[in-house]
Amino acid sequence: MSKVDxxxxHPPSVYDFRKKSIFYGPVSDLIPSSPVFEMYPLGFLTIQSYLEEQGYKVRIVNLAVRMMKDENFDAREFISKLDPKAFGIDLHWLPHAHGSLEVAKIVKEEHPDTPVIFGGLSSTYFHEELVDYQQVDYVLRGDCTEVPFLKLLKNIENNNTDKDSLEKVPNLTWQDEEQTIINKLDFNPDSLDYVDLRPEIMIKNVFRYHDLESILPFDGWLNNPITTVFSVKGCKQGCITCGRSVCTNEHYNKRQGPIFRSPASMVKNMKKIAQFSRGPIFIVGDIRQAGGGYVSEFLNRLNKANLKNEIVFELFSPASGKFLKKIDESVQNWSLELSPESHSEVVRKAQDRTIFYTNEEMERTLDIATELGCNRIDVFFMIGLPRQTPKSVQETIDYCEYLFEKYDERLSCFISPMGPFLDPGSLAFEHPEKMGYKKLAHTLDDHRKQLTNSSWEEILSYETDWMTRKEIVEQTYSAAERLNKLKHKYDRIDDQTNENITNRISQAKKLKELLEKKDEELDFVEHLKLRGEIDKYSISTVCDKTELDWPVKFIKFKLSGIFKMLLA
Ligand code: SF4
Structure with missing residues (x-):
């Protein structure tokens, strides 16, 4: 086999989580990952696609999944046997602050002469702090790094790592004789079409390295093979806690607004995915932000593509009947995701200062979608918002009951705490006092250390003028308990799921109380740790994770499509 370039x-959130007893809480219940945050960013796949097209061999290794699936998997031994020209490590989401640096340390100890390159949004924000670490050689900044990556890799391959050569790599932060050099953010495209997602490369690599587990996007993906297609990077809206908002984007990418993938490129990607997977395809971003012409072209192309997969659309604000009817005419199976965040219009207005809508307007969207052929509507609420009090959280659950009564079983509601960290670059992170937040972690190192605290109350990096960390934790369990009962009452979940979640919430609350007493009860905590109970009560507590899965009948993958891709 030829050498990998x-x-x-992809690191776990905390290294080595298998040896630690940390009560992470339900911070990851509403995303596909577990508290190990084992899902790797989509950027891995676009970097791989782009560099492979240029003739390089790129291997993705999801270390987090490997460590989760096999208790005896020795990450150091595995890394020591690799021999590429360079290693790339993602620090996109801040919960990887600990794991990414520890994995980089192991890489440097095993391969002192091989460059280590960091990338991702959190790397971009903390780039200067990162290159001060011995184990980090380079940071590629921005949300589009495929082209700079190619330039850097060529330099490394040709031993052109002198000052003159490195200064020509756009978006690069690096050190020359301990002086930090920040190259200009010159690669900043105005469209996402310069790079394609090529699922066939991912499939070929499974066979090339005889290794399926390393490339799994998250644990459990084979049972819930959801794929995502990015219509956009960034967002036009300005939610004060969001890492994708217009203000955050300006901070990270020095860009005034979002950039989009063209309808032709989107549908091409989706057709490729549908060749091998029957699973749902989630369109990241509200396509209406790209304008009416974009929406028509995209839906017309989708209509012609005639895909059978469930297509999941995100709505960042209420939608018109015209838009929903057009989806219904163009797509065979479709669902919606809405995130009003709170039932309270006061809270919603404080959270997003750019777009405001009333509950009545949102319900008009739900009325139309349920009259049409929409298969499923998930409505998401959050805890830890500006102006949100404990009373307001409970009123959100009252509102969920109202929605359950008004709509049929296709609609369900979810609530989770915002966390564990404030998104760096967001208004709440940059101007906490003005936004009503108290920031409890500032630097990368603060976040790295905070991740190893023993309970999620101590890991949370913020509290608000309206709720302390303790209240955020208490409200999370109390809201989850009530919402679970309501879901059972209104037939959103079955008896078994209800019982499982009720038990997990009650055990999680007990564990929280024990951890508060720490010293006196250490024996019992020690006992729980040995049994792996702490991990158990960090998963599927605010809801059962499988509630978020889309049912895929029979075989989830198309074997004929996979073989065609391998032969192409
Ligand atoms: S609408 Fe969604 S993506 Fe856009 S800023 Fe708000 S939370 Fe972020």
Whole structure:
């Protein structure tokens, strides 16, 4: 087998989580990952696609999944056997602050002469702090790094790592004789079409390295093979806690607004995915932000593509009947995701200062979608918002009951705490006092250390003028308990799921109380740790994770499509 040029390593949130007893809480219940945050960013796949097209061999290794699936998997031994020209490590989401740096340390100890390159949004924000670490050689900044990556890899391959050569790599932060050099953010495209997602490369690599587990996007993906297609990077809206908002984007990418993938490129990607997977395809971003012409072209193309997969659309604000009817005419199976965040219009207005809508307007959207052929509507609420009090959280659950009564079983509601960290670059992170937040972690190192605290109350990096961390934790369990009962009452979940969640919430609350007493009860906590109970009560507590899965009948993958891709 020819030598691999680049290995992209995805670390667990905390290294080595298998030896620690940390009560992470339900911070990841509403995303596909577990508290290990084992899902790697989509950027890994676009970097791989782009560099492979240029003739490089790129291997993705999801270390987090490997460590989760096999208690005896020795990450150091595995890394020591790799021999690429460079290693890439993602620090996109801040919960990887600990794991990414520890994995980089192991890489440097095993391969002192091989460059280690960091990338992702959190790397971009903390780039200067990152290159001060011995184990980090380079940081590629921005949300589009495929082209700078190619330039850097060529330099590394040709041993052109002198000052003059490195200064020509756009978006690069690096050190020359301990002086930090920040190259200009010159690669900042105005469209996402310069790079394609090529699922066939991912499939070929499974066979090339005889390794399926390393490339799994998250644990459990084979049972819930959801794929995502990015219509956009960034967002036109300005939610004060969001890492994708217009203000955050300006901070990270020095860009005034979002950039989009063209309808032709989107549908091409989706057709490729549908060749091998029957699973749902989630369109990241509200396509209406790209304008009416974009929406018509995209839906017309989708209509012609005639895909059978469930297509999931995100709505960032209420939608018109015209838009929903057009989806209904163009797509065979479709669902919606809405995130009003709170039932309270006061809270919603404080959270998003750019777009405001009333509950009545949102319900008009739900009325139309349920009259049409929409298969499923998930409505998401959050805890930890500006102006949100404990009373307001409970009123959100009252509102969920109202929605359950008004709509049929296709509609369900979810609530989770915002966390564990404030998104760096967001208004709440940049101007906490003005936004009503108290920031409890500032630097990358603060976040890295905070991740190893023993309970999620102590890991949370913020509290608000309206709720302390303790109240956020208490409200999370109390809201989850009530919502679970309501879901059972209104037939959103079955008896078994209800019982499981009720038990997990009650055990999680007990564990929280024990951890508060720490010293006196250490024996019992020690006992729980040995039994792996702490981990158990960090998963599926605010809801059962499988509630978020889309049912896929029979075989989830199309074997004929996979073989065609391999032969192409
Ligand atoms: S609408 Fe969604 S993506 Fe856009 S800023 Fe708000 S939370 Fe972020």
């Amino acid at each position: 680049l290995v992209l390593l």
